[in-house]
Amino acid sequence: MHGGYGYTLMAVNVRFVWSPIWHMCFAALQRIVKIGTPFARLTSRGGHGPSQSSIHHLATIWSSKKHASRPLLAWLKGVLKVERRNDALDVIEDRKYRLNLVVTDIPWFNTNGFDTLQYIGNEFKLAVISTSRNENAKLLPADFASRVILYFLKSMSVSSFETLWQHACVKEKGKATNAERASMLYENVIEASLGNTLAVCEDTPEQTEVTADDDSPQKNKKKNKKRVVWDEKMKRKFLEAIELLGSDHAFPKKIVEVMNVPGLTRESVASHLQKHRITMKRAHGALFPSSQFALNFNSSQGNPETNFYQLGSSSSISVPSSNFSPLFHTEASTSRSNLIHEPYGLGSAQVASGLVPGSRVNQTYGIETILPSIDIGGSSSNPNSTYVGFRLAVNGKVESGQTGVSSNDEKKAVVVNLSAEGAENESLVQYPSTSVDHVAQQPPSLPPMVPSILHDFESLGADVEIDALMNMVGSGGIFWEDDFDDTIFHNTD
DNA sequence: CCGCTTATCT
DNA sequence: AAGATAAGCG
Numbered sequence: 001m002h003g004g005y006g007y008t009l010m011a012v013n014v015r016f017v018w019s020p021i022w023h024m025c026f027a028a029l030q031r032i033v034k035i036g037t038p039f040a041r042l043t044s045r046g047g048h049g050p051s052q053s054s055i056h057h058l059a060t061i062w063s064s065k066k067h068a069s070r071p072l073l074a075w076l077k078g079v080l081k082v083e084r085r086n087d088a089l090d091v092i093e094d095r096k097y098r099l100n101l102v103v104t105d106i107p108w109f110n111t112n113g114f115d116t117l118q119y120i121g122n123e124f125k126l127a128v129i130s131t132s133r134n135e136n137a138k139l140l141p142a143d144f145a146s147r148v149i150l151y152f153l154k155s156m157s158v159s160s161f162e163t164l165w166q167h168a169c170v171k172e173k174g175k176a177t178n179a180e181r182a183s184m185l186y187e188n189v190i191e192a193s194l195g196n197t198l199a200v201c202e203d204t205p206e207q208t209e210v211t212a213d214d215d216s217p218q219k220n221k222k223k224n225k226k227r228v229v230w231d232e233k234m235k236r237k238f239l240e241a242i243e244l245l246g247s248d249h250a251f252p253k254k255i256v257e258v259m260n261v262p263g264l265t266r267e268s269v270a271s272h273l274q275k276h277r278i279t280m281k282r283a284h285g286a287l288f289p290s291s292q293f294a295l296n297f298n299s300s301q302g303n304p305e306t307n308f309y310q311l312g313s314s315s316s317i318s319v320p321s322s323n324f325s326p327l328f329h330t331e332a333s334t335s336r337s338n339l340i341h342e343p344y345g346l347g348s349a350q351v352a353s354g355l356v357p358g359s360r361v362n363q364t365y366g367i368e369t370i371l372p373s374i375d376i377g378g379s380s381s382n383p384n385s386t387y388v389g390f391r392l393a394v395n396g397k398v399e400s401g402q403t404g405v406s407s408n409d410e411k412k413a414v415v416v417n418l419s420a421e422g423a424e425n426e427s428l429v430q431y432p433s434t435s436v437d438h439v440a441q442q443p444p445s446l447p448p449m450v451p452s453i454l455h456d457f458e459s460l461g462a463d464v465e466i467d468a469l470m471n472m473v474g475s476g477g478i479f480w481e482d483d484f485d486d487t488i489f490h491n492t493d
Numbered sequence: 494c495c496g497c498t499t500a501t502c503t
Numbered sequence: 504a505a506g507a508t509a510a511g512c513g
């Protein structure tokens with residue numbers, strides 16, 4: 001798995017993903033497909049496909065979680081594998097007006113890869129995000145940095161991944177102000193949702209349609225203005241909408257539209273929003289009474305839906321709890337820790353070099369956001385995950401520090417204990433000897449956040465026959481059906 | 494009513 | 504307490 005892979009190109013559209021990285025694809029798939037994103041995969045890596053162990057690993061997880069075969073099959077069918085870089089470029093070029101974003105994992109030191117970046121940027125006018133498992137970010141040449149809008153250190157996390165499509169949105173709409181971005185996102189989500197119903201999940205047991213009888217205590221609010229019951233599903237949608245729109249753009253009307261619940265009135269949402277804000281403010285002040293840097297946890301045995309925290313007043317990211325994320329939970333059971341990884345926290349070396357992993361390195365596309373990520377922890381493929389910044393551990397503690405960046409330091413982090421409402425403990429555990437010596441002394445400049453998509457892994461379909469999948473993938477792994485574009489670009493132009 | 498917010502009511 | 508309704512306001 002180390003090094004030596006060829007060229008991989010990945011482009012993300014609102015509706016689909018090209019990706020070389022299987023586990024990320026799967027994880028992203030679960031989320032993206034939920035909002036209706038068909039996907040495709042394109043890889044050019046000298047004839048080498050994803051490893052069987054990787055496939056098996058993921059397939060096992062999916063199987064054990066009773067997860068859908070349909071999206072999985074759809075995804076597999078959407079795979080296009082090409083042998084050479086130029087083939088990959090051809091594929092992209094053919095569709096460059098339909099793609100929004102290209103993600104690569106071309107190592108920066110790879111000359112051809114460098115050319116590839118340049119080519120994509122110049123010829124296709126596509127935004128490029130690069131990932132690399134390797135090396136210290138400060139070693140990256142500025143030239144490289146200037147050709148990508150974002151740079152990820154591996155392990156790039158699924159959470160980061162799922163936010164990529166939003167960058168695609170940015171590209172799609174050209175330059176957009178921050179104010180416009182919210183509605184822009186909304187539009188694409190709605191669009192994607194339509195695509196989902198049509199292309200991916202023909203029938204989702206999501207409907208829960210009401211048989212309008214005399215007194216149906218259903219939570220549905222079809223016609224009569226029954227009192228709205230904000231059950232978990234409703235709350236989830238609500239929070240999704242908030243996240244998507246951004247907390248400072250989340251107004252009742254748009255929330256209603258994003259939630260897309262028939263009969264749900266703006267007034268109801270407004271009322272709920274009011275309560276929600278009160279709840280937020282309470283938790284806000286409780287943890288950090290006099291700080292702009294606020295964390296809000298409603299964790300533990302409560303609703304997973306409300307398990308989020310907020311950075312700053314204007315933006316928030318979600319942190320899926322472990323039991324809310326079956327895939328990760330499975331992995332975490334063997335390898336521990338759901339981590340949230342937020343590159344702004346520290347890493348002064350990287351900042352000084354002007355290249356913060358995961359942060360903006362280029363303003364061409366107006367990307368102002370960093371990509372929060374959740375490191376699924378030492379999976380077999382990523383024994384030593386690299387992270388710089390903050391991370392959320394499963395024990396509810398937020399750590400800031402770094403691992404895997406320098407050589408063989410082990411634990412070095414500032415641990416912020418977020419125990420029960422009130423007193424925040426901040427204890428210096430240990431600091432790395434070299435690069436980072438003043439960390440989190442004061443809150444970093446508030447990282448702008450990309451709202452991430454909450455996910456719902458349920459009701460995606462039936463189980464899949466693993467063996468069949470294995471055979472399918474094992475033999476050639478090239479799936480490029482005649483109607484591929486019709487499927488993938490369904491409803492597009 | 495145009496929509497968002499805040500206050501009040503049940 | 505949760506949600507609806509009223510009222511204030513740009």
